[in-house]
Amino acid sequence: MxxxxxxxxxxxxxxxxxxxxxxxxxxxxxxxxxxxxxxxxxxxxxxxxxxxxxxxxxxxxxxxxxxxxxxxxxxxxxxxxxxxxxxxxxxxxxxxxxxxxxxxxxxxxxxxxxxxxxxxxxxxxxxxxxxxxxxxxxxxxxxxxxxxxxxxxxxxxxxxxxxxxxxxxxDAGQLANKDLLDAYSYGLMYGAILALVAYNLVLYVGLRINTYLLYSIFLLSFIALNLAYTGHGYQWLWPESPFWQRWASAILMAAGATGGFAFMLQFLDIKQTWPRLYRLIVIGCIGFCVSVLVAMLLDELVIALLISIVFIFSFYVAAVILGIVSLRIGNEFAKYFLIASILTICGGIITANAVWGVIPFSELTYRAADIGMTLDAVLLALALAARFNITQGEKLAAEKMAGIDLLTNLNNRRSFYKYVQPIWSISLRSKSNTSVIMLDIDDFKLINDSYGHALGDRVLVKLAEALQKEARSGDILARWGGEEFLIFLPETRLQDAVTIAERVRNKIGSMQVSSAKGEKLAISASFGVASNQDDYVLLDELIANADQQLYRAKKQGRNCVCADFS
Missing domain, CATH: 2.60.40.2380 (Immunoglobulin-like)
Incomplete structure (x- = not known):
């Protein structure tokens, strides 16, 4: 039985x-x-x-x-x-x-x-x-x-x-079709990433901002690793080096993780925000890289691969954690980094599970890591572009504020010369008429001494507003210093400039400012006008002539316009 x-x-x-x-x-x-x-x-x-x-x-x-x-x-x-x-x-x-x-x-x-x-x-x-x-x-x-x-x-x-x-x-036909599809997909991926590398290297060369350089290195390390484990590197770049092909994946994984950490630390401002964590991460990266090199010297490929895999895994875990923390403390760009890291991790998990047989193996599941990394690269490029736009906007705003008089919101001397000098050079070449009006508030020191500087500032602001309303399109205004103002009038003859000065003088004469006690104060100004009809070579000479005419107006009793018609 x-x-x-x-x-x-x-x-x-x-x-x-x-x-x-x-x-x-x-x-x-x-x-x-x-x-x-x-x-x-x-x-x-x-x-x-x-x-x-x-x-x-x-x-x-x-x-x-x-x-x-x-x-x-x-x-x-x-x-x-x-x-x-x-x-x-x-x-x-x-x-x-x-x-x-x-x-x-x-x-x-x-x-x-x-x-x-x-x-x-x-x-x-x-x-x-x-x-x-x-x-x-x-x-x-x-x-x-x-x-x-x-x-x-x-x-x-x-x-x-x-x-x-x-x-x-x-058979030959099926293999050729498969190779053609791979060629198109890899060509698209490599082309897109190399375009991002080139763009960010140009930005680095032009701006000298390390973030763009580190991002380019990060992308290049990914391409190098991809070339190694897809076989393209052995076929195209190092076909006579079996030794490098044997070690390429382990070394390039470590290099990729190092490049990723370097970019992450810079992009998320870890050094400024958490200096101790920054030092710890740098020490950890050095430790991983040294461990891979030691394993290489001992010819222990399996150990080197395991160390590199842990290294890459550590990078993406750190990327997600630091991305969340940076986002919570107000780093608006951390959301791009966080989403990009999650996409890459998801792609890597899908590929790993397909390779290990947990999910069906197909071209899509096998290439999920490539897709995730490509999306990672695009998202981070968008983040850098947004950061660049904001940085440039802030820079332009700062430059603009540096050239603006904060009280009157008119150009200061620096900004005046910046805008006027090119126009002045053109007028000299074309021999066109250009005029300058310089004006000064009458008895301004007396206003400050009698009613205080707060009222004096209000007078300056009110006069600046009047000038902006009366100025023509193309005229350039500036607070020249203290209570002095300057108007640059391109394509304007001396007589027309005097007419404009008279109109502005009358406008100012009709203005009143109330003191703290309710007293109404009248305002007046004196004007000096000059034109390039005497063939001034230097802009400063024209301004100096307008200043002389202003001095004449002061001597003639103020609240008038003086010009040299001789």
């Missing part, structure tokens, strides 16, 4: 095991998804396990069926053997490609067997120069013509990095 039960149990286990493995691949069919569920797996304990040992293990049933489309064995896994049966029911050979969509596998040995006899083999991987790959591709592509009947494919994979194996069975 027990013997029967044991036999039934073994038969049931064998039946379940056979049901969990899909049938062999048909060479004539199309397989758009990864074919992990058609593959059987075996991980031997010894490193000297060769293809003949693998064939014997397969025949004896020691391989187990894969349970997912994309196989994942983690970081630092033992070498793994894969078995795949392919049947060609057609009499003619069928040329097909095996695509291992992973750019960081150290060694891949592929053996094609028919009736237990080796008919073809390929050896590739990052441990070899890129030129030795069977097909010029950023991933690992193996071509083989499958003859009529059944072919057993044995694949040995070795990697210190994450051994993720999305394997596709495809």
């Amino acid at each position: 027990k013997r029967t039960f044991l036999l039934l149990s073994l038969a049931l286990v064998a039946m379940i095991s056979s049901l969990s493995a899909k049938a062999a691949i048909q060479a004539t069919e199309v397989y758009p998804a990864a074919i992990g569920q058609y593959i059987q797996i075996f991980q031997p304990d010894g490193s000297d396990f060769n293809v003949h040992d693998a064939l014997r293990a397969f025949k004896s049933g020691r391989f187990r069926p894969s349970q997912s489309e994309v196989m994942n064995f983690g970081i630092g896994a033992r070498p793994v053997w894969l078995a795949l049966e392919i049947i060609n029911a057609q009499p003619e050979p069928m040329a097909r490609k095996l695509l291992v969509e992973n750019a960081w596998l150290d060694k891949i040995d592929v053996f094609f067997l028919r009736e237990a006899q080796l008919v073809n083999s390929f050896h590739t991987g990052d441990s070899l120069p890129f030129a030795q790959r069977p097909v010029d591709h950023r991933f690992f592509v193996i071509e083989h013509a499958f003859t009529h009947g059944e072919t057993l494919v044995l694949i040995r994979v070795e990697a210190d990095d994450a051994m993720v194996l999305p394997i596709y069975f495809t």
